[in-house]
Each structure stands twice: as C-alpha cells, then as structure tokens.
Amino acid sequence: MTQRPAGEIAVIFVSTVTGADSDGYAVAAAAMGALAETQPGYRGIDSARGVDGLGITVSYWADEAAAVAWRKNADHAAIRERGRGVWYESYSLHVAEIARSYDWRKA
C-alpha cells in the first residue's frame, strides 16, 4: 500500500466465492501472489476479503504489456480455470491506468 506513479496499470479484481474448497483456494491465492511477484513489470498488490465473501485484489503493473503478459501466464491461466470451476461464484475485472495517486500515514 503506497503511492503509485502515474501511468502504472491497476488490475482490479472483484470476486465472490462459493465457499467450496476454501483451503485449496487459500493455497492457490498465496501461490498466485508469489508467482505474480516474479513477473516482469510487477509493482505490487493489495488484497482484502470481507466476512460477507466479497474480495478485492488490486495488482499494479509497470505498463499494459506487463499486465497482459501476466494474464497470459500459463500457470495463472490454469489456476483461473480452476477458480471458475470451483472457487468463484462471480467476478469482475477492470484494467485501469493510474492518473494520480496519494498516500497518507498517521504521524
């Protein structure tokens, strides 16, 4: 969680889960986070899931090409298929270019 440079790409993933195989989902989510960190152009991630089951993960990428390469990553694609089959009830995904950014921390 930090200020981001203008021009970075934010990939906003909003999802609801079925509740099926929640242990498997937790393992896969951690593995995907670790894999994302190794990708060219990866800049960071923020993730939260509330008790109502709605989750938001925002990953940050240096540019469009980096975000698209992550989408096409084979391991990522395989886990996405499993997500559709088992873990996710629904999701939406928005790819957006950061225009400006701020941060604040209690002194």
Place this chain on the structure above:
Amino acid sequence: MTQRPAGEIAVIFVSTVTGADSDGYAVAAAAMGALAETQPGYRGIDSARGVDGLGITVSYWADEAAAVAWRKNADHAAIRERGRGVWYESYSLHVAEIARSYDWRKA
C-alpha cells in the same frame, strides 16, 4: 460488481484502521456510501475489509469531473478529516481510468 465501460474513473482507496471508535467508523462508512450514491456521475462501489484490518474500496465515476466533485464534497471532506484524526492508520488512493473490463458469473 459488474463490467464497467471504458473511460469510467475508478477511485481505489486502500486503508488500514487504528481500531479506535470502530462503531463510529462503521456508521460513517455507511453514511458516506449513501451520500456517494446521490452524487452526479456516481456509477457504483465495491468494498471489502479483511480480518487483518486492510480495506479496499473502489468507487466508480462517470468521468474525472465527477470524481473530483466527490473529493471536494463538503460532507465528504469533513468525514475525511475525522478519518485522519481517529479511524485511519494509513491509506493510499489511486485515481485510474478504466481501459477495459470483464465480468463472469457461474452459469
């Protein structure tokens, strides 16, 4: 949670809370959500806070002018000041323009 048109503005607010006055925070958060819905150019909101205290709220706006007007709204500004004083440990805020968007729902 739905597909968004290209050109909409996503305001990504990532925060950690102090834990102080959590009841007051919940009331204020609900009031701000209700107020946002009445603003010109408001298009929607997604929000999640995990048990670790990290929260992500994404609000969607028709255009830059609508997002800026919401930032300048007097009630919103007042509650933001209270947030800095009491509820928030830290936050970051990214304003981003949506380039493309998808959604998926289990059949």
